[in-house]
Every structure is written in C-alpha cells, then in structure tokens.
C-alpha cells in the first residue's frame with residue numbers, strides 16, 4: 001500500500017502557546033515541540049480513530065515464573081510489532097497491598113535507565129508472603145485484603161494489568177492499548193527501505209513514500225527519533241528513540257489530584273477538551289520558569305509523578321517512578337471516570353499502584369514507599385523574612401532591629417545570592433559582609449537563625465576552592481562527549497555543576513559545612529551552627545541551556561544521560577546538604593534546607609516553596625492549590641512567597657498575602673531585587689497593625705502546626721488537608737481547593753485571595769457545629785453540605801474550629817519562637833453537637849534528635865459528658881504514646897518511652913493558663929480540677945452546641961487552672 005505523506009514536523013515548530021506578559025513561552029517546549037510527546041499523542045489519536053485498535057504487547061504464557069513464598073512473578077513480553085525484541089515483566093504485591101508493575105527491555109542494544117525508584121524509595125519494599133498468584137490460560141491473578149476485596153489481574157493477550165476492589169476495576173494499565181516501549185535500535189536498522197529520513201526540509205515535503213509496516217501503531221514517519229533542535233540547541237540523542245507511552249485508566253473515579261508541580265487547580269482540569277489553557281498535557285520536567293502563568297499545565301521546578309484518583313466510594317493512587325521528561329494527558333470520558341496517558345522520554349516502566357481505599361490509607365502506603373516528611377526544627381515553622389537581597393551585615397542588623405521595635409515576631413533572616421563574592425557560594429563578599437559570624441551571633445541572640453543560599457552551579461575559576469576541589473575530584477557533570485566538564489552560564493557566569501549522582505561527591509560535600517578547618521580541604525569556617533541552607537536553581541537552571549536547563553545529552557555518573565535523571569537531579573543536593581548540616585554539630589541538630597526543585601521522596605530532606613510567583617491575586621490563589629497538591633504527594637512542608645516574588649503589591653494585597661502565608665506550612669516573605677522594600681513594619685497603619693496581628697496569630701498557633709507536622713512525620717498525612725481527604729464521601733467537596741484543614745486539629749481556614757472582600761462563604765460538609773475562631777459565632781453545617789457566610793474584612797481571617805476539636809495555643813507575644821519554649825498554654829475546647837471534643841498536642845525540644853530516644857510529650861485531651869443525659873463535662877489530659885502503638889513506626893520507640901522522660905520533666909512546670917470552652921449546655925454550677933478547689937471562670941451564655949440554631953456560642957473561660965501540660969489531669973465542669 002502506498003500512501004502520500006506530508007511532512008509536517010517543521011510546521012509543528014511554529015505552533016506555540018499564547019504568550020502573556022512575562023512568561024516566555026518560547027523558552028519551553030510544548031508537546032508538539034518534543035518528538036516523543038508528539039509521537040505519544042499521535043499514538044493516542046490513532047487509537048481513538050481506530051475501532052479495531054489492539055495492543056501489540058502480550059505476555060508469553062510459557063515464560064511465567066512465580067516465585068515461591070512471595071507475591072511476585074516474572075514473565076516475558078512480546079510485541080507483535082517487533083517479534084525479535086524481548087521485554088520482561090515483573091509484578092509484585094507488597095505486604096501492605098501495593099502492587100508494583102515493572103517492564104524493561106531485555107537483551108536490548110542498550111540498558112534503559114532503571115534507577116529512578118531507587119532514589120525515591122526509602123528501602124526495597126517487602127513483598128507479601130500471604131498472597132499468591134494463580135496462573136490461568138488467559139491471565140495471572142491474585143486475590144487479597146482482609147475481606148478478599150482486592151484482586152490484581154494481569155491479562156496475557158494483550159497485556160493489561162488491573163486492580164479491582166469488590167469486583168470493580170479501580171486502576172487499569174494498558175486498558176486503552178497505548179502502552180509502547182520504544183526498543184533500542186540503530187539508525188540503519190530502524191528505517192525500512194523506502195521510508196523517509198526525518199529532518200527533510202520543506203522543499204522535500206511532498207515525497208511519496210513507502211508506509212512502514214508498523215505505521216498503524218508507530219506512525220508513518222520517524223518523527224524526532226535521532227536528533228532534535230529547540231531554541232538553537234541541538235539534542236544529539238545518541239540512544240535514539242526510547243520513549244515510553246502508558247495509559248492508566250481509573251474507570252470508577254471522576255477526580256484526579258496530584259502530579260505536582262503545576263500552577264493549577266487541585267482537581268486537575270482535562271487536557272484534551274476545548275479549553276485553550278489546557279490544550280497541552282501536564283508536563284513533568286523540572287524547569288526554572290520565569291514569571292510562570294497562574295493557570296497552566298506547564299512544568300515548574302519540581303516533579304512528583306504521584307496521582308490520586310478519587311470517588312465517593314474510594315481513593316486509589318499511582319506512583320509512576322520515572323525521572324525523564326513526562327507529559328500526562330487527563331480526560332474524563334464520563335463524569336465518574338478518568339483516562340490518563342503518560343508519555344515519558346526514557347526509562348523503564350515502573351508503576352506502583354496504591355489500593356487505598358481511603359486517602360489516609362494512600363498516605364500511609366505512599367509513605368511506606370518514599371518516607372514521610374522530616375520532623376522540622378520547631379523554629380522552622382516560624383516566620384521567615386527574605387529578600388533578594390539584604391545587602392550587608394548592617395542591613396541585616398537593622399532589619400532585625402526594626403522587627404523588634406515594632407514587636408513583630410520573626411525567626412529567620414535569609415540571604416540570597418548577593419552575599420557571595422561573585423556568586424561563589426560560601427564565600428562572603430567581605431566588602432558588604434565584613435563580619436558574617438558576628439552578624440549571625442547578633443541574630444542568634446534572640447534564638448533566631450539565618451538561612452544562606454548555596455546553589456549547585458560553581459563559578460569556574462581556580463581561585464574558588466569549592467570549584468577547584470570538585471574539579472580535582474572529578475565530580476562535575478560532563479558534556480555530551482562524556483569526558484569534558486560541562487560548562488554553562490548561570491549567576492556566577494561560566495559555571496560547572498556538581499554531579500551528585502557521583503558517590504565521590506557525597507563525603508566531600510558533607511565536609512564543606514564544617515566550621516572548623518579540615519587540613520588542606522576547604523571548609524566553611526565563616527558559618528555557625530545556626531546557619532541553615534537554601535538550595536535554589538537545582539532543576540538545574542542553566543541560563544544558556546535548552547529550556548533554561550542542561551542539555552539532555554550531558555553525561556552523569558554511571559554514563560546515564562541527563563535526560564534519564566533530570567527530574568531526580570534536584571533532589572540530591574538538598575539530601576546531601578541536610579546530611580551535611582546534621583553532621584556538622586555534635587550532638588546533631590535537625591537540619592533545615594529549602595529546595596526549589598524536588599522529586600518523589602524529597603519530603604525527607606526539608607521544605608520547598610513554589611518558586612518565583614508574581615504579586616497578583618491569581619498567583620496568591622493558585623499558591624494555595626499548589627501547596628495542597630504538593631502535600632498530597634508527600635511534599636507537605638511547602639509555601640509560596642508571601643507578597644509575590646515579582647511586583648509591588650498594594651497594602652491590601654500584602655495583608656491578604658500574609659494571611660495566606662500564615663496558613664501555609666512554610667511561611668516566608670520574599671521579594672525580587674527590583675521590588676520596593678516591603679518588610680511588614682514599613683506599612684502605614686492600619687495595615688502595619690494587621691500584619692503584626694497575623695504574625696502573632698501564626699506564633700500563637702505554633703503548637704498546632706508542630707503537632708500537625710508530627711502527624712505528617714509519623715503517618716505521612718499532609719499538614720494541609722483538602723476537603724476530599726477529610727470528607728472522602730462528600731462529592732460537593734471534591735473540587736474544593738480554596739479552603740482546607742490544618743492537620744487533624746479541626747481548624748478550617750479559607751484565606752481570602754480577592755480584592756475588596758468583606759465576607760466570604762465557607763463550605764461545611766457535615767451536620768456539625770463550627771465555631772468562628774475569633775468571635776465564637778457558631779455555624780451549623782448540614783449533612784447535605786451547606787455554605788455559610790463568614791466575615792472577612794481585611795483584618796479578619798475566615799478561620800473556624802470544627803465542633804469536636806480541642807486545639808492548643810500559646811498566646812504570649814514574643815519576638816521569636818525559641819523564646820516561647822516555657823510559655824503556658826491555652827486550650828480551646830470546641831464541643832460538638834453531642835458535647836464531645838478531642839485533640840492532641842505534641843512537644844519536644846524542637847531542635848535535636850532526642851525525641852527519637854523518647855524525649856517527648858504527646859498528650860491527648862478529651863472533653864465528654866459525665867453521663868448520657870447530663871450536661872456536665874469532664875475534660876481530661878492523658879498520655880498519647882501509651883495509647884498509640886503506631887507511634888513506634890517512626891521515632892518514638894515504645895520500649896524506650898517513659899512518660900517521665902527528661903524532656904517531659906523539663907516542662908513539668910509549664911501549665912495551662914487558660915481554657916476556653918465553646919458550646920456548653922448551660923451556665924456551670926462549678927468548675928474544678930478533679931479533687932481540687934473551685935476555679936475562677938467566666939461564662940457568657942449563647943446558643944449551645946446542641947441547638948440547631950446559628951448564633952453566638954456560649955463561652956466559658958476558665959482562668960489559670962494551673963494544670964501541667966505534661967501530666968494527667970481532669971477538670972469537671974458541672975452544669
């Protein structure tokens with residue numbers, strides 16, 4: 001069959017997404033500008049147009065080998081397209097029910113990159129010893145779960161993998177037959193006679209050619225197989241085509257979340273419909289995107305290939321352990337189902353299917369794979385003040401002084417790149433920073449810290465010892481030939497990049513952060529134990545590189561090309577840096593490292609922020625959904641720059657932005673070098689006072705944040721919890737991403753992200769009372785879901801406490817969080833509609849690792865009626881560790897734990913100074929510590945929690961009950 005073919009590759013290059021002010025769309029590829037993405041999408045559209053489309057991949061049934069005693073099997077896979085090419089399949093079920101599906105080319109011309117998972121995982125997962133595979137004629141199956149509810153079916157011809165729950169398909173791989181692993185080939189062998197070469201110019205565009213035998217599947221032309229040019233950079237593609245296309249279908253889930261990082265909604269919009277903003281797939285290719293758009297599928301600084309699929313019945317998730325450039329189309333064939341199509345440039349197929357069935361189960365399953373977020377130092381949850389740049393040691397001192405003069409709490413001052421002489425990181429510019437260690441000691445006087453930027457690009461000059469040593473060690477990234485040091489352009493001019501994939505770099509990097517001299521090896525003597533680190537530009541950003549990054553044909557340790565490892569690359573620097581910070585002091589202190597680039601597993605190394613956002617309302621709003629998306633993919637210590645990196649926000653916007661920041665896990669103000677100074681004390685009243693109140697509110701709530709981070713550390717549950725996580729059955733909340741809960745505290749916040757707002761509506765998903773945190777006004781939700789109107793004038797934050805919660809605060813204004821260590825606590829008891837409430841508090845020394853030896857206080861507070869018909873309430877404090885065997889999972893070992901541990905003793909005298917009880921059934925007759933004297937209290941009547949009506953809640957304030965925060969007690973409120 002002969003058919004005319006028109007070459008359209010050159011034309012495709014002309015297509016580009018619409019430019020807006022700032023964002024340079026011409027710097028970044030669209031799918032149509034990336035050969036393998038074009039091929040992947042073309043494959044999908046051929047499949048769609050062909051009613052008899054069938055996957056060419058099948059399992060060779062004679063090759064199935066089931067391991068004895070473990071839930072794993074391997075098998076050979078063949079493709080009818082290329083009968084001589086062999087693939088190997090490996091399917092395993094872990095002891096927690098997670099299914100891992102791997103497929104690789106066997107005995108190919110080359111080895112595909114297969115190490116992505118090994119960087120992400122904390123350990124090789126344990127396989128189930130209970131589950132066994134049944135090999136049938138048409139498939140291999142396994143049934144498991146406490147009620148045998150789960151089933152994995154691997155169909156042989158064509159190859160198709162599905163996970164079922166109660167007989168319903170949850171996740172299907174290759175259900176749409178888009179699986180394609182392009183095998184390695186040589187340029188000569190790849191093109192049957194008569195087929196055209198790629199790269200013909202337009203004059204040759206009308207050639208009539210022979211159709212390739214596999215054209216129905218692979219297309220008629222070799223589109224972008226062997227070389228590709230973009231923006232003046234040529235990718236030599238020495239390995240030729242090696243892309244991987246995989247469809248993952250969720251036939252019973254209408255919402256998908258995750259795959260950060262994109263500036264978009266939490267509930268991911270369809271990319272194959274009419275919306276011109278979402279005409280490209282979501283892309284995962286870590287990129288330094290200047291002035292990124294506030295709504296776009298374009299890739300940003302980090303990539304976590306984790307997707308949750310959700311319905312009112314269940315949640316499932318997948319982790320696709322691939323590190324190369326990956327594009328993901330999302331569409332919903334019906335309201336209740338989702339198709340996704342993953343197109344990656346290189347790597348093996350390595351997909352983890354997490355069966356859920358609840359969001360919390362998914363968090364645990366994912367945490368078991370890639371670890372939980374590190375428990376941060378307590379001070380890291382305070383307010384961070386940054387600017388590009390504080391220009392001198394005296395500038396830093398005077399900024400600190402002004403914060404103090406204005407009674408504005410702050411814990412950390414940051415230095416951007418200008419502290420470093422010629423952007424040689426570590427090396428102080430002694431003209432402007434003549435006395436860095438003295439400056440840091442001044443900052444440390446109030447328990448504050450400094451964070452200083454260290455980027456991965458090294459100025460290529462022999463008078464820079466860090467570059468010199470890295471070059472001598474041979475641990476720099478190589479250019480395409482594999483022998484020469486790669487040279488690119490970045491802040492420091494001509495630069496080289498440390499190859500952290502090279503084990504030879506690891507000890508050396510850890511040694512750099514010691515503040516004592518290391519013989520002839522350089523180390524950072526101009527630093528202190530309170531100097532922490534910001535790793536920026538680690539995508540890596542290369543100003544003159546393709547798509548502002550490294551050429552894909554650069555070579556890393558082990559001979560892998562940059563294209564294979566790009567999305568992991570950014571994770572290694574913060575890993576090694578956090579290890580270095582732990583290693584520099586004895587006893588070690590918890591590290592703090594902020595990273596811009598990240599991958600699955602990065603949560604183990606520190607915090608991230610959403611990069612160079614703009615000072616616009618849209619960016620303020622999308623920052624919230626981005627932080628939520630990061631959180632559900634594990635990277636929960638996240639925030640966006642308060643104020644917006646670019647621009648000069650007017651006072652109203654700045655106030656709102658601080659409100660957003662104060663309710664982000666990571667709370668940092670930052671600004672571009674061209675912006676006007678905007679430290680909070682610079683504003684006029686009434687704005688300045690509003691900012692002071694917001695900062696103080698954050699500090700008041702630090703016990704709540706720290707407890708939420710502890711939960712994240714133990715269970716992998718994100719610090720910010722979107723609605724679908726808290727109310728997984730409530731359809732009306734599945735697309736909500738502008739209000740969220742903080743840990744399990746019961747605090748529900750909806751930061752205002754629009755101009756001129758005086759009130760806002762908050763969605764309540766349940767028939768429960770919610771109290772306004774500030775006014776104690778009681779709202780009543782409904783089991784059908786209900787919107788209530790909450791005051792939100794500029795000085796007000798819509799913040800509600802869910803009935804049934806007890807939250808712990810510290811309400812004495814201080815200048816920094818370490819000064820609060822011995823401050824007394826306030827308990828807010830928000831009774832639910834039946835007069836019950838519960839809460840927890842986690843405390844430790846906040847900076848060392850002695851919590852791992854059981855030096856902690858972990859309390860549970862419960863308020864309940866003394867008898868069913870009674871209105872009398874008893875509030876008790878009890879030790880939570882002994883009630884919580886799960887606590888042994890991470891950190892706290894129960895065998896070592898002693899409720900009277902050294903830390904608990906050190907806070908024995910720290911007391912509860914106030915208790916606020918909302919929703920009591922009536923005026924109390926007596927309030928006393930069990931067996932003790934009558935306490936001083938004050939009651940304001942209002943609507944009781946049990947009342948169906950909305951209105952001011954009854955409030956009882958108990959003054960100074962004097963009970964210790966670290967001990968058991970109970971308080972009886974007799975009504």
Ligand SMILES: *[C@@H]1O[C@H](CO)[C@@H](O)[C@H](O)[C@H]1NC(C)=O
Nearest residue numbers: 050051052053054055215216
């Ligand atoms: C449709 O798919 C089948 C494989 O199932 C293939 O043989 C046929 O060539 C395809 N048709 C077209 C027009 O591509």
Ligand SMILES: *[C@@H]1O[C@H](CO)[C@@H](O)[C@H](O)[C@H]1NC(C)=O
Nearest residue numbers: 437515516525527528529585
């Ligand atoms: C290095 O750090 C240690 C521990 O913080 C400190 O005691 C010492 O003074 C520092 N040395 C220098 C040279 O600053």
Ligand SMILES: *[C@@H]1O[C@H](CO)[C@@H](O)[C@H](O)[C@H]1NC(C)=O
Nearest residue numbers: 122371500506572575576604
């Ligand atoms: C990164 O951290 C993990 C611990 O989470 C460690 O096992 C691994 O070796 C580290 N990677 C590198 C490159 O050092």
